[in-house]
Amino acid sequence: MKNIIIASTSTVHGLGYLEYLLDELEVFFKDIKSLVFIPYARPGGMSHDDYTNNARKAFEKIGIEVKGIHEFDNPIEGINQAEGIFVGGGNTFVLTYQIYKNNLITPLQNAVKNGTPYLGTSAGSNICGLTIKTTNDMPIVYPPSFKALGFVPFNINPHYLDPDPKSKHMGETRETRINEFHHYNTPPVIGLREGSWLHVKGDSIILKGTLDARIFEFGNAPYELAPGSELNGLK
């Protein structure tokens, strides 16, 4: 049975890494003692070791051991043996490129199908959708495909940002960008504000946290969804 947390961000303003989510993670990962961390998205280009150490320090607080996927001779084996999986944020294009390069798409899909708990934050959440076509990131590397893991039948927009009515900048708002996505693609998009997450458990997909999410469906006006709502009808 699928068991996934898809979080908008790893860090909310004013708190430490994963701090806002730690109580939830303690319950989510209660049956495991260790997890495999995928640091491929490398925020700010930090090393895989340094990034894994950040995750290690956060998970120490809830008694979970962290091993980086890059520490395995064979990353596929790393996923196959993992008790739990955490894919951290950074650049979604870099992450996607590395996941394809290491042939991890199918192993990740199989692990999640078999019930291995999966936590994604930011870029690690983007890849839970059908494609990475609603990432906010800069396309600094060219991945072999924009197809993602498809754990949910829609796309994710993490760090969802409301338009600033005072802005004089002529760049597109997030809402405009997602509407443009729907000129070329039909799947729904969920704009997850920072501090929100989805908990996928089997066939259920619940919006968690204290904030509404913004839902964009092809051919419909966008609308707000309250925390606690079930999203499994969205497709």
Next chain:
Amino acid sequence: MKNIIIASTSTVHGLGYLEYLLDELEVFFKDIKSLVFIPYARPGGMSHDDYTNNARKAFEKIGIEVKGIHEFDNPIEGINQAEGIFVGGGNTFVLTYQIYKNNLITPLQNAVKNGTPYLGTSAGSNICGLTIKTTNDMPIVYPPSFKALGFVPFNINPHYLDPDPKSKHMGETRETRINEFHHYNTPPVIGLREGSWLHVKGDSIILKGTLDARIFEFGNAPYELAPGSELNGLK
């Protein structure tokens, strides 16, 4: 001799389409009576006809006739016959996809090499760089490559936006994103603020407008460059 305007935006806050640039364009296009407009980037998904009409209305004011590339049976012929070329803004991924699909990379490069004046705004400026890897746009379609026209030996970041020191949003600033680009790529990036443009004439590349540009070079701290500066040493 190359003759190119690479503009950050088509429109600055409070003015009409191309209005801030019209005096410059009158001089830039003084030797031609018509140009071919490439509406492929389709901002907001508007039709090629509607977008071309917008460009037509702006260029009417300076006595230049506009024909959309989509009005030609053979778009390659359209480029080959063009007196001038204008590539409008919108989504850089959509634009790049369409340019590859219509086999226009080489025709555009040849036209510019042969002296056909080229105006790009926003997405139409992004593609003047080496790659589209420093676009701000959402990757709503998958182009066959991120390689672009390479009219200048660096990358462009249009709509360059300074960090907001008051922001509580955890998404990356523009500067952070461009620094991440330099973890995987070495070409310089020029952050063009709205209202700025580059004028490329032969071997000269001058920053125009009233604002500084922000220059990002691999391995160096970013720095500001004043209007009127020559950028042909940047590579």
